[in-house]
Amino acid sequence: MTFHQSSCIKISDTKICPHCTAPTLIKNGFTANQKQQFYCKTCTKRCIDFYTSEGCRKEINANIITLIKEGMGIRSIARVLGISTSTLLKRIVFISKGVQSPPISSGQIYEVDEMRTFLRHKGKVIWIVYALDRINKNVISFAVGSRTKKTLNQVIKTVILSNPKRIYTDGLIHYKFLIHNTIHKVTRFGTNRIERKNLSLRTQLKRLNRRSICFSKSLLVLNAVLRIYFWL
Numbered sequence: 001m002t003f004h005q006s007s008c009i010k011i012s013d014t015k016i017c018p019h020c021t022a023p024t025l026i027k028n029g030f031t032a033n034q035k036q037q038f039y040c041k042t043c044t045k046r047c048i049d050f051y052t053s054e055g056c057r058k059e060i061n062a063n064i065i066t067l068i069k070e071g072m073g074i075r076s077i078a079r080v081l082g083i084s085t086s087t088l089l090k091r092i093v094f095i096s097k098g099v100q101s102p103p104i105s106s107g108q109i110y111e112v113d114e115m116r117t118f119l120r121h122k123g124k125v126i127w128i129v130y131a132l133d134r135i136n137k138n139v140i141s142f143a144v145g146s147r148t149k150k151t152l153n154q155v156i157k158t159v160i161l162s163n164p165k166r167i168y169t170d171g172l173i174h175y176k177f178l179i180h181n182t183i184h185k186v187t188r189f190g191t192n193r194i195e196r197k198n199l200s201l202r203t204q205l206k207r208l209n210r211r212s213i214c215f216s217k218s219l220l221v222l223n224a225v226l227r228i229y230f231w232l
């Protein structure tokens, strides 16, 4: 899937390709709306002179990222930006595919916790498990699923691979079987930082708002939004 980043830039009589900035555009028939379409001989992508659809604007992806992190839901972002919800959802998934998980340094102290939310309807409870670096407050790994060893292990595996100094968790029994007791700690106030992060998440992501009618309808989009929030 490619998105048009901007319309063609016209300098004197030579048109420049908005994708690769080479002056190698040639006319290539008309679009369904009877607009002249151009074809780039260098990058083989197509473009038109002026885009009227809001979804094609250059700054739209940056705006989507900002608004997601400011506690806005799908429908409110779509209304503010003037694009459809289906375009928005596609974009969110597209943006998240380009997000890399951060590099992890060894010998750090981590806190791991689970957070409760809903998927599709309020009857279906789902958990977000994530690991927070105690010093620099970065989320190094997360997983969404039921509150089982399988979901927890997706996060714990990544943390243990980084050779951590200590892992703080709450008293959930599953952790005992997943983390070796030399690095595992369950103490009072041990997970204070991640509990505080939970509150930030509940404020800054609409779908995690507390006691609300907001929740994700799809696991794909929930994962995409979390990737964007944590690592972009």
Ligand SMILES: [Zn+2]
Residues within 6 Å of the ligand: 017, 018, 019, 020, 021, 022, 040, 041, 042, 043, 044, 045
């Ligand atoms: Zn080009």
